[in-house]
Amino acid sequence: MRNEGFIEGEELMQLVREQVLSGQVIRYLPFRGRSMLPMLREGKDSVELSPLPEKLKKYDLPVYQYPSGKYVMHRVVAVKDDYYVCNGDNLVQMEKIYPDQLVAVVSAFTRDGKRIEVSNPGYRLYCRFWCAIRPFRHFVIRLRSNLANIKKG
Secondary structure (H helix, E strand, C coil), rough: CCCCCCEEEHHHHHHHHHHCCCCEEEEEEEHCCCCCCCCCCCCEEEEEEECCCCCCCCCCCEEEEECCCCCECCEEECCCCCCEEEEEEEECEEEECCHEEEEEEEEEEEEEEEEEEECCCHHHHHHHHHHHHHHHHHHHHHHHHHHHHHHHH
């Protein structure tokens, strides 16, 4: 079984943590897996990691560490008093994330050579839409994949 969306390498993540804590922004080809499709594509898109704000907001994209030690990057879909609810764009299950698990937050990403800040209105619209269709998005993803296969065919 693949480690969907996991960022591997404790040494690398420790360096990321140190650099971000010192206020630096790090550009990073982040992960392997497909948990953040269609937004981030494995081995193609990069992200810029920035220091954490005092409190994350809905649609933020944090990097955090599971109790198992693995690092992952998924979207905040709800903010609670003492935890966040996160979900990968290509996943169904939700997960509770506590502030002490957080490492950094994505401030921008690069797709097809174009840098997109997370404050970009088009990106924010994507986030709202993609989260709103969460119960149905596996059908959307499957349809998109089938259409791509037909096009290649």
